[in-house]
Amino acid sequence: MTNSALPIGIFDSGVGGITVLKEIRNRLPHEDIIYLGDTARLPYGTKSTSTVEQYAEGAAKFLLKRGIKILVVACNTASAVALKSLTERCFPVPVVGVVKPGANKAVVESDNQRHLILATEATTRELAYTKAILELEPDAVCQEIACPMFVALAEEGWGEGKIAVSVADKYLGFFKDQDHGPAPDTAILGCTHFPLLRDSISQVLGEGIKIIDSASTSAEQVVEVLREYKLKSDKTAVGRVEFLATEGVERFARVGGNFLGTQLSKDDIEVVDINLF
Ligand code: DGL
Secondary structure (H helix, E strand, O other): OOOOOOOEEEEEOOOOOHHHHHHHHHHOOOOOEEEEEOOOOOOOOOOOHHHHHHHHHHHHHHHHHHOOOEEEEOOHHHHHHHHHHHHHHHOOOOEEEOHHHHHHHHHHHOOOOEEEEEEOHHHHHHOHHHHHHHHHOOOOEEEEEEOOHHHHHHHHOOOOOHHHHHHHHHHHHHHHHOOOOOOOOEEEEEOOOHHHHHHHHHHHHOOOOEEEEHHHHHHHHHHHHHHHOOOOOOOOOOOOEEEEEOOOHHHHHHHHHHHHOOOOOHHHEEEOOHHHO
16 A cells, blocks of 8 residues: 655666656655665666566565655666566556656657657667657657767766767767758657766757756656645655665765765665665
């Protein structure tokens, strides 16, 4: 069972999902939140479908045991690979992923329904964004590009500057140099880490392309689901945020602080062993 006094559970393979946490916090400041970063097993994006599924289920099971009223799968890779199985396993706790909200936003913002999707290898392998877009717009044209190095750059705090632009150019430079027919007018940042490279990506793709970030639309979806399930907290005090990691509190604090936009201390983070459950 679930009830409105429980916290919102958010999980990601690491700290990147803090981009989603921030958006949820902006909209729901009175909610308590547990954020779990599975840092011991990061990255998910280079792993096989069955491995990601297994990791995602472990993380979800851990959060359910801890007690949450909704599960937010902030990790694009886990959303692309495991949303269906997580939704079944977590029932009756509702589950929100980031792929559908991102796809919705791209369809709404696009004039020509040509979309570029930038994501991890595992996410592009699943073609989850393409499938979600085609459900909304059967004539849409989608191209998915795996950009795994962007994850490392964001983790390092190198999302901006010469190196980031040069890596973005390596992945995406072909786009402006070749004639591909009508150009996409949206580029979906289909990975938690890519918002930190937004300017570098935009610089390479040029001004005619809208950058779509699913964090804000995913947060809106969380608000909607809480309302629909009558799970909104009636607290008036500011909610608590608990950060949990499966290893590396120093790194979590340093890199997570970049994503959060404020400093985090290692004492703010609890190390948990999700295999105990
Ligand atoms: N959180 C992952 C995603 O959004 C990126 C990092 C990883 O590969 O684990 O796809």
